[in-house]
Amino acid sequence: GLLVLGHVGCLLTAVSSTFWQLFTSRMLSGVAMGGALPVVYSLMADLFSAAQRSRCSSAITTSTGAGIILGQMLAGLAGPVYGWRVPFMLCPIPGLVTALLLFFSVGEALRGGKEDQLKEMIESGISYNQGLDWRRFCEVMKIPTNRILIWQGLPGSLPWGVIFVYFSDYLSQEKELSVE
Incomplete structure (x- = not known):
């Protein structure tokens, strides 16, 4: 949800016509993206074992940086030619496609499901809701x-x-x- 909200904020930036629309759309995008990373790392902990997490964390951090770099490159190349609004229309596309792919391919994670310390408790049918x-x-x-x-x-x-x-x-x- 936060991922989609952030990209919708980006799309709204492209159609902003007043300062407050621009301010609100950028704030919406920034808050959503800032709020998404903690959720992503929490989800990662529920989907991957402790042995796999450092690799997954590295992949998340690398793809976040790569996304920023590619977005800036796209804005730098498309903005001067097509106007400042076009990058705000193009940049959300990969993120929205990714959100759809994740929605349909990643099931609901079992909280604490990959924690060795909780394995016995979860297998006995007790849910972890800390x-x-x-x-x-x-x-x-x-x-x-x-x-x-x-x-x-x-x-x-x-x-x-x-x-x-x-x-x-x-x-x-x-x-x-x-x-x-």
């Missing part, structure tokens, strides 16, 4: 190490995301390097 609620989150946040790890995330990760996404724009606009 989740993160507000009370549990507060318990986790009482641990100083967890607070440090979470709070360093924004200043530690945000600059790299900005550099990765906007560096090509900087080179093109400020340093006048050609996209081609």
Whole structure:
């Protein structure tokens, strides 16, 4: 759902005619894409064994970066020729196709189904439904190490995301390097 919502936001960007439409469509797209990655990693943990997860995590991270690079290349090549709206119409297509393929090919994951520690419990018919609620989150946040790890995330990760996404724009606009 988040994947489709993000791509719909991208399509809405292409037809925006006011600042607030543009702002809302980009915000919708960004929130959906930012919210999708934690869900993807959680789903990965339920679909793959612990031994397979590092490889799967690498594939997810690599394809995320590749998607950003390909999207920027498409925007850099199509935008100057066809206008700024066309990349926002083209970029969602692969994502929507992927969403459809996943919807029809990946079944509902059994929560904790690939955890060795839960195997016996699940085989006996007891379902694992442990989740993160507000009370549990507060318990986790009482641990100083967890607070440090979470709070360093924004200043530690945000600059790299900005550099990765906007560096090509900087080179093109400020340093006048050609996209081609």
